[in-house]
Amino acid sequence: MGGYLEAIVRGIARSSLLTAADYNNLCQCESLDDIKMHLSATEYGPYLQNEPSPLHTTTIVEKCTLKLVDEYKHMLCQATEPLSTFLEYITYGHMIDNVVLIVTGTLHERDVHELLDKCHPLGMFDSIATLAVATNMRELYRLVLVDTPLAPYFSECITSEDLDDMNIEIMRNTLYKAYLEDFNRFCQTLGGATAEIMSDLLAFEADRRAVNITINSIGTELTRDDRRKLYSNFGLLYPYGHEELAICEDIEQVRGVMEKYPPYQSIFAKVSYGESQLLDNAFYVEEVKRLCLAFEQQFHYAVFFAYIRLREQEIRNLMWISECVAQNQKSRVHDSVVFIF
Amino acid sequence: MVDSSSWSRALVQISPYTFSAIGIAISIGVSVLGAAWGIYITGSSLIGAAIKAPRITSKNLISVIFCEAVAIYGVIVAIILQTKLESVPASVVYDAESLRAGYAIFASGIIVGFANLVCGLCVGIIGSSCALSDAQNSTLFVKILVIEIFGSALGLFGVIVGIIMSAQATWPAAKSS
Numbered sequence: 118m119g120g121y122l123e124a125i126v127r128g129i130a131r132s133s134l135l136t137a138a139d140y141n142n143l144c145q146c147e148s149l150d151d152i153k154m155h156l157s158a159t160e161y162g163p164y165l166q167n168e169p170s171p172l173h174t175t176t177i178v179e180k181c182t183l184k185l186v187d188e189y190k191h192m193l194c195q196a197t198e199p200l201s202t203f204l205e206y207i208t209y210g211h212m213i214d215n216v217v218l219i220v221t222g223t224l225h226e227r228d229v230h231e232l233l234d235k236c237h238p239l240g241m242f243d244s245i246a247t248l249a250v251a252t253n254m255r256e257l258y259r260l261v262l263v264d265t266p267l268a269p270y271f272s273e274c275i276t277s278e279d280l281d282d283m284n285i286e287i288m289r290n291t292l293y294k295a296y297l298e299d300f301n302r303f304c305q306t307l308g309g310a311t312a313e314i315m316s317d318l319l320a321f322e323a324d325r326r327a328v329n330i331t332i333n334s335i336g337t338e339l340t341r342d343d344r345r346k347l348y349s350n351f352g353l354l355y356p357y358g359h360e361e362l363a364i365c366e367d368i369e370q371v372r373g374v375m376e377k378y379p380p381y382q383s384i385f386a387k388v389s390y391g392e393s394q395l396l397d398n399a400f401y402v403e404e405v406k407r408l409c410l411a412f413e414q415q416f417h418y419a420v421f422f423a424y425i426r427l428r429e430q431e432i433r434n435l436m437w438i439s440e441c442v443a444q445n446q447k448s449r450v451h452d453s454v455v456f457i458f
Numbered sequence: 459m460v461d462s463s464s465w466s467r468a469l470v471q472i473s474p475y476t477f478s479a480i481g482i483a484i485s486i487g488v489s490v491l492g493a494a495w496g497i498y499i500t501g502s503s504l505i506g507a508a509i510k511a512p513r514i515t516s517k518n519l520i521s522v523i524f525c526e527a528v529a530i531y532g533v534i535v536a537i538i539l540q541t542k543l544e545s546v547p548a549s550v551v552y553d554a555e556s557l558r559a560g561y562a563i564f565a566s567g568i569i570v571g572f573a574n575l576v577c578g579l580c581v582g583i584i585g586s587s588c589a590l591s592d593a594q595n596s597t598l599f600v601k602i603l604v605i606e607i608f609g610s611a612l613g614l615f616g617v618i619v620g621i622i623m624s625a626q627a628t629w630p631a632a633k634s635s
Binding site: 121131 | 503505506510583589
């Protein structure tokens with residue numbers, strides 16, 4: 118039950134996500150001030166109106182993210198169990214990213230406050246600033262993370278090695294793997310349409326991360342076994358696809374593996390030989406299509422997940438458009454904007 | 459067999475008045491449960507959707523009215539049933555004819571109660587979807603209303619059969635006098 122919150126989310130999703138017409142207007146802007154003017158006619162208006170010119174793209178993205186955070190908090194405080202637990206699960210991914218951001222930044226001797234500004238607001242927790250103190254994973258866990266919801270995900274990656282770039286990436290992927298599996302298990306306990314739709318969305322996420330891990334680790338020192346350990350234990354690619362992805366040494370082999378799976382065949386067909394940067398965009402397009410399908414059924418929680426992801430995609434679109442406009446590369450604007458609905 | 463199951467003997471020892479009273483209680487109680495559940499489902503979605511699309515409120519109150527109608531059916535049948543409940547002399551209370559009257563009222567109550575329960579749920583869920591689709595695209599309202607009308611006919615079927623059942627609830631004293 119909880120039809121009230123679901124109806125609110127659907128109302129927001131249908132009426133205030135930017136439409137294709139809005140994106141067309143934004144793509145034709147000449148400067149960031151034009152973008153601000155167009156956005157002030159949408160629901161982002163109140164968030165941007167107090168910003169002084171000259172604007173930066175990071176300011177636009179920051180303020181738009183604030184809107185997402187406000188809506189999320191509104192939903193969270195109105196929600197009862199188990200919806201409130203579900204909504205909290207959605208933010209753990211951002212928490213993981215924030216933790217990794219601060220630890221990496223500290224490693225490269227950046228100022229903690231500067232790093233805190235760059236963190237995603239949905240993933241903030243109280244003791245996040247003390248992450249800068251830790252030097253290896255055991256301390257990280259013992260000092261800070263044991264009190265956060267991320268604590269159970271650490272059991273697989275606590276080592277006493279000092280943190281360096283490679284370890285941190287492995288830590289990020291191990292944490293994310295544990296998080297996805299935990300979220301999947303939680304959704305299965307909820308049952309019904311939520312379990313069905315969320316398992317599809319999370320399986321796509323797990324598969325996408327598997328492909329990204331494979332592509333990013335081609336040519337690095339990551340061994341095949343280590344790579345296998347980073348793949349989640351659910352999803353369309355589990356287990357045989359993972360076996361094949363673990364031994365891939367270049368992108369063409371990855372393509373060969375993925376083309377055996379019909380849902381991913383269409384993604385890889387769009388990316389012709391040699392153009393791996395469009396792969397990210399193709400994945401986003403497919404993800405948005407699946408998220409929009411979540412709105413077709415009623416009385417389940419996946420609409421909340423889908424809405425937050427669609428908002429994040431919208432913010433990514435705005436960031437891309439702003440960057441293209443700011444750098445005067447408007448011909449490339451349509452490369453990476455994904456229309457929603 | 460003379461030594462029939464003790465359960466069947468226990469059942470016929472229960473007074474037909476008990477069965478009748480329970481039937482009347484179920485008819486009103488379970489109908490109201492169905493109506494309330496339906497109104498809860500449709501009302502919460504309607505309020506949430508009306509935040510972004512205030513124009514839907516007045517039209518979509520029809521869904522709430524359909525759910526309410528289900529409770530009214532339950533009340534009507536309960537009143538009809540309770541007029542059928544008559545006292546009979548103690549000597550004939552456990553006769554076959556008395557038991558038949560008692561069971562008829564009981565069955566009528568169950569028919570009406572559970573038909574209205576599922577009807578109320580059905581209309582409630584459709585009403586919720588109707589509110590959400592209307593908020594998105596106002597041409598859909600009338601079409602979904604047709605589905606709701608079919609759904610509310612289910613409650614009517616229950617009421618009709620329940621009333622026919624209760625018409626045969628004739629107690630023996632009425633016949634012999």
